[in-house]
Amino acid sequence: QSVLTQPPSVSAAPRQRVTISCSGSSSNIGNNAVTWYQQLPGKAPKLLIYFDDLLPSGVSDRFSGSKSGTSASLAISGLQSVDEAVYYCAAWDDSLEGVAFGGGTKLTVL
Amino acid sequence: QITLKESGPTLVKPTQTLTLTCTFSGLPPTTETGAMGVAWIRQPPGKALEWLAIIYWDDDKRYRPSLKSRLSITRDTSKSQVVLTMTNMDPVDTATYYCAHSPEGDFYDSSVYMSWGQGTLVTVSS
Numbered sequence A: 001q002s003v004l005t006q007p008p009s010v011s012a013a014p015r016q017r018v019t020i021s022c023s024g025s026s027s028n029i030g031n032n033a034v035t036w037y038q039q040l041p042g043k044a045p046k047l048l049i050y051f052d053d054l055l056p057s058g059v060s061d062r063f064s065g066s067k068s069g070t071s072a073s074l075a076i077s078g079l080q081s082v083d084e085a086v087y088y089c090a091a092w093d094d095s096l097e098g099v100a101f102g103g104g105t106k107l108t109v110l
Numbered sequence B: 001q002i003t004l005k006e007s008g009p010t011l012v013k014p015t016q017t018l019t020l021t022c023t024f025s026g027l028p029p030t031t032e033t034g035a036m037g038v039a040w041i042r043q044p045p046g047k048a049l050e051w052l053a054i055i056y057w058d059d060d061k062r063y064r065p066s067l068k069s070r071l072s073i074t075r076d077t078s079k080s081q082v083v084l085t086m087t088n089m090d091p092v093d094t095a096t097y098y099c100a101h102s103p104e105g106d107f108y109d110s111s112v113y114m115s116w117g118q119g120t121l122v123t124v125s126s
Helices: B065-070
Strands: A009-012 A018-023 A034-039 A046-049 A063-068 A071-076 A085-093 A098-101 A105-109 B003-007 B018-025 B037-043 B050-056 B061-063 B071-076 B081-086 B095-102 B120-124
Touching: A009 A018, A018 A085, A018 A105, A034 A063, A046 A063, A071 A085, A098 B037, A098 B050, B003 B095, B018 B037, B018 B095, B018 B120, B037 B081, B050 B071, B050 B081, B050 B095, B061 B065, B061 B071, B065 B071, B081 B095
Parallel strands: A009 A105
Antiparallel strands: A018 A071, A034 A046, A034 A085, A063 A071, A085 A098, A085 A105, B003 B018, B018 B081, B037 B050, B037 B095, B050 B061, B071 B081, B095 B120
16 A cells, blocks of 8 residues: 555547656645656656656656645646556655655556 | 665565665765755555655764664665665565665755655565
């Protein structure tokens, strides 16, 4: 049971927009920044979004992040087949004094 | 360019101690605040990421509470390595183990991992 809750899967057609939610609590998302990772099959995770909504250099601006209260969202616009991956949210948890990861959301591009 | 690479046994027996080494390059030996760190994160086959531990450049350490009694993380500056030991291994500890770099800066915290190793699969079986 992950501390951060994500939907197991989402799907959308190419060129559409999809959002992935991440629900937490006051000890994690509510009080700390949210980070998002993309994991392609058989690969190490890749940093996608940090500090709730900042993009690292080299990440497409089709990806965006947002946060409200104890929930966060990752949005992907202009979906492409290369976006098929598992997406994880993460945040520092003050109660755990460690990093909490979500359970991951598998994105399927129809 | 920052690179990290994990090394260690691919197979351990139940009750044995696992020692994994993360050899890195491109990280400075010291930083202004000591807030940079290297963490270990694992992923059981087909399952989610699970954060294990982090060591900061000021030698502060944090562990996953449920595994704290079994984990130890250390840093060898001279060898550019971070070592994770996990005692009393069990088949449920079978996973790909990653080391990852957490940078220092105003917009970074310990959930931000800019660079990752390729991961090493550790199987626990008799």
